[in-house]
Amino acid sequence: MPLPEKAFIERIRRRVRPGQHVVRGIGDDCAILRLPRGHEALVTTDFTLEGIHFRQEWHPADSVGHRCLARGLSDIAAMAGEPIAAFLSLAVPRHLSQRWIDSFFEGLLRLAKRHRATLAGGDVAESPSGVFTDIVVLGSVPAGTAVLRSGARPGDWIYVTGQLGESAAALEQLLSGRKKKLNPIAYSRHFYPQPRVELARLLRQKKIASAMIDISDGLSTDLAHICEESHVGAEIEAAAIPRARVGSDRRAVDLELALHGGEDYELLFTAPVAKRVPARIAGVPITRIGRILRRRGIRMLTANGTVEKTSPRGWEHLAR
Amino acid sequence: MPLPEKAFIERIRRRVRPGQHVVRGIGDDCAILRLPRGHEALVTTDFTLEGIHFRQEWHPADSVGHRCLARGLSDIAAMAGEPIAAFLSLAVPRHLSQRWIDSFFEGLLRLAKRHRATLAGGDVAESPSGVFTDIVVLGSVPAGTAVLRSGARPGDWIYVTGQLGESAAALEQLLSGRKKKLNPIAYSRHFYPQPRVELARLLRQKKIASAMIDISDGLSTDLAHICEESHVGAEIEAAAIPRARVGSDRRAVDLELALHGGEDYELLFTAPVAKRVPARIAGVPITRIGRILRRRGIRMLTANGTVEKTSPRGWEHLAR
Numbered sequence: 001m002p003l004p005e006k007a008f009i010e011r012i013r014r015r016v017r018p019g020q021h022v023v024r025g026i027g028d029d030c031a032i033l034r035l036p037r038g039h040e041a042l043v044t045t046d047f048t049l050e051g052i053h054f055r056q057e058w059h060p061a062d063s064v065g066h067r068c069l070a071r072g073l074s075d076i077a078a079m080a081g082e083p084i085a086a087f088l089s090l091a092v093p094r095h096l097s098q099r100w101i102d103s104f105f106e107g108l109l110r111l112a113k114r115h116r117a118t119l120a121g122g123d124v125a126e127s128p129s130g131v132f133t134d135i136v137v138l139g140s141v142p143a144g145t146a147v148l149r150s151g152a153r154p155g156d157w158i159y160v161t162g163q164l165g166e167s168a169a170a171l172e173q174l175l176s177g178r179k180k181k182l183n184p185i186a187y188s189r190h191f192y193p194q195p196r197v198e199l200a201r202l203l204r205q206k207k208i209a210s211a212m213i214d215i216s217d218g219l220s221t222d223l224a225h226i227c228e229e230s231h232v233g234a235e236i237e238a239a240a241i242p243r244a245r246v247g248s249d250r251r252a253v254d255l256e257l258a259l260h261g262g263e264d265y266e267l268l269f270t271a272p273v274a275k276r277v278p279a280r281i282a283g284v285p286i287t288r289i290g291r292i293l294r295r296r297g298i299r300m301l302t303a304n305g306t307v308e309k310t311s312p313r314g315w316e317h318l319a320r
Numbered sequence: 321m322p323l324p325e326k327a328f329i330e331r332i333r334r335r336v337r338p339g340q341h342v343v344r345g346i347g348d349d350c351a352i353l354r355l356p357r358g359h360e361a362l363v364t365t366d367f368t369l370e371g372i373h374f375r376q377e378w379h380p381a382d383s384v385g386h387r388c389l390a391r392g393l394s395d396i397a398a399m400a401g402e403p404i405a406a407f408l409s410l411a412v413p414r415h416l417s418q419r420w421i422d423s424f425f426e427g428l429l430r431l432a433k434r435h436r437a438t439l440a441g442g443d444v445a446e447s448p449s450g451v452f453t454d455i456v457v458l459g460s461v462p463a464g465t466a467v468l469r470s471g472a473r474p475g476d477w478i479y480v481t482g483q484l485g486e487s488a489a490a491l492e493q494l495l496s497g498r499k500k501k502l503n504p505i506a507y508s509r510h511f512y513p514q515p516r517v518e519l520a521r522l523l524r525q526k527k528i529a530s531a532m533i534d535i536s537d538g539l540s541t542d543l544a545h546i547c548e549e550s551h552v553g554a555e556i557e558a559a560a561i562p563r564a565r566v567g568s569d570r571r572a573v574d575l576e577l578a579l580h581g582g583e584d585y586e587l588l589f590t591a592p593v594a595k596r597v598p599a600r601i602a603g604v605p606i607t608r609i610g611r612i613l614r615r616r617g618i619r620m621l622t623a624n625g626t627v628e629k630t631s632p633r634g635w636e637h638l639a640r
Contacts, residue, residue: 023360024466024468027469027549028399028468028469028470028549029364029395029396029398029399029469029532029533029534030362030363030364030395030396030398030399030401030459030466031362031363031364032360032361032362032399032461032466033360033361033362033363034360034361034463035355035361040343040352040353040354041352041353041354041355041361041458042350042351042352042353043350043351043353043405043407043440043441043456043458044349044350044351044441045407045409045441045442045443045454045456046409046443047409047411047443047445047454049411049445049447049448051448052445052446075349075350076349076350078349078350079348079349079350079352081350085363087363087365087456089365089366089367089409089454091367091369091452120363121363121364121365122365123365123366123367123454125367125369125372126372127369127452128369128371128449128450129448129449130448132411132447132452134365134367134409134443134454136363136365136407136456138361138363138458139350141352143354146344146350146352148344148348149347149348149349150348212349213349214349229347229348
């Protein structure tokens with residue numbers, strides 16, 4: 001670490017604002033948190049590893065901090081929960097600049113503030129090489145109201161929020177070597193994804209969703225997770241999948257990227273046919289893309305009227 | 321990873337038993353946990369990094385798994401809390417054997433079972449080199465009864481549990497190169513430290529401790545943490561510090577190791593003079609080693625009657 005551990009932690013501690021549910025944050029053996037009455041706790045953990053989830057030459061430090069926390073907040077949104085606190089374990093190489101670390105925290109704490117999540121603890125260590133982070137987000141949800149992956153029933157409609165494929169399109173550009181850097185503003189869903197916490201809260205309050213997951217591994221993979229946990233199958237329509245428009249010409253991304261590309265952090269949910277699902281929730285468009293079937297497997301109706309079997313393609317980040 | 325991610329997670333999931341407070345464990349975007357009524361949540365996170373906290377040639381895989389979880393459980397004990405669930409983020413290199421990983425989980429899950437903590441989630445990834453783990457332990461404590469670092473008052477006695485220095489003595493042997501391996505049974509406090517969860521629970525129930533911390537960084541450093549958070553000083557007596565007896569001749573470790581050596585995972589606590597503190601709690605001896613003073617700084621009365629200023633010496637694990 002650029003600073004000794006104690007100075008490092010003090011520097012972070014000074015920047016953190018206390019939170020409503022945080023009885024005790026950084027500075028003891030554990031953080032102490034109070035859950036709202038009648039709520040259950042939600043816990044999620046996510047690695048962000050240099051070389052696998054980001055590269056220093058492609059990703060500004062504040063984007064790395066933002067994306068690190070966004071992964072956790074998106075998991076809380078996927079259960080329709082409320083974020084309370086985050087815990088960051090951070091291992092950095094000795095030569096890393098204090099400026100990089102400060103900017104990393106700036107990105108992380110800015111997003112935390114927007115969602116009223118308090119950085120309440122973590123761990124720091126020196127890594128032999130590369131930046132390794134593990135983010136834990138603790139949230140809460142009124143008891144019994146979390147939306148699980150396992151609630152989809154045959155006949156339910158399938159919906160996605162926002163547009164898909166922008167994050168994968170950005171990575172494709174970078175991996176191809178055609179561009180050395182991308183403008184983070186032009187590909188903001190890759191560099192600064194917005195977890196759909198507010199949208200998910202409204203889905204919970206209106207009791208719309210029967211099952212939900214966030215699209216971190218790609219639509220095909222995450223729909224397969226819902227089908228597996230719910231013991232059902234699905235049919236989706238290729239033409240209905242909302243493809244992100246990227247670059248200076250706002251061209252729609254290829255279907256492959258929208259179908260298999262990960263890290264968009266949109267939500268995929270199912271709802272019974274009888275539920276009225278608004279066209280927009282919390283300012284984000286909602287698109288119906290298919291239906292849950294009793295018969296297992298995922299099939300896709302293509303533009304030319306044929307039916308294809310769709311296999312989940314694991315999203316392997318930068319490791320492709 | 322030796323197995324694809326999905327198979328890897330399924331293999332872990334099959335070995336985990338459901339827990340009383342775990343509504344939903346591995347298999348969704350978040351785990352869902354129910355806290356006992358009137359309890360607050362405790363959260364702690366700890367890195368365990370190959371080369372810094374362990375070496376594969378010195379530490380059997382089940383010891384690495386055990387120590388990884390012991391670090392988190394010990395933090396819960398330090399707040400006088402009850403463990404509920406653990407979350408493991410694990411990054412392993414591609415060539416690591418499935419046998420090593422299975423043995424790692426055996427050590428971790430054995431300790432989890434003993435303390436009724438359920439492995440309820442986590443993350444897995446491939447690391448470029450070396451094993452990186454981050455353990456999160458979630459616990460609970462009746463609201464307002466957690467024992468903080470900040471509760472020590474001038475006049476309080478200072479106590480430690482068990483004996484100190486065995487873990488550092490083991491590392492000293494290994495680092496010196498005099499021995500290539502140690503018998504884990506002969507140095508069990510290093511290879512299989514027992515977090516003092518039950519002892520801490522009794523301290524809470526009897527309302528004995530005014531402040532508490534676990535000795536993970538070494539007595540001198542951890543006492544300094546208590547003094548800092550409580551805005552007090554301390555005086556300890558060198559002859560009173562309970563030194564571990566190690567090796568075949570059961571020789572007491574050097575005072576330096578007992579004073580500055582970390583990773584014993586004993587507890588350091590303070591108690592008002594009026595409190596009766598038993599000589600043993602939960603089968604573990606309790607030793608009075610000094611007193612909290614109004615005057616800042618830590619001083620030590622030596623065996624020959626002199627007073628020395630004691631500086632906290634950061635415990636740097638294997639990186640020394």
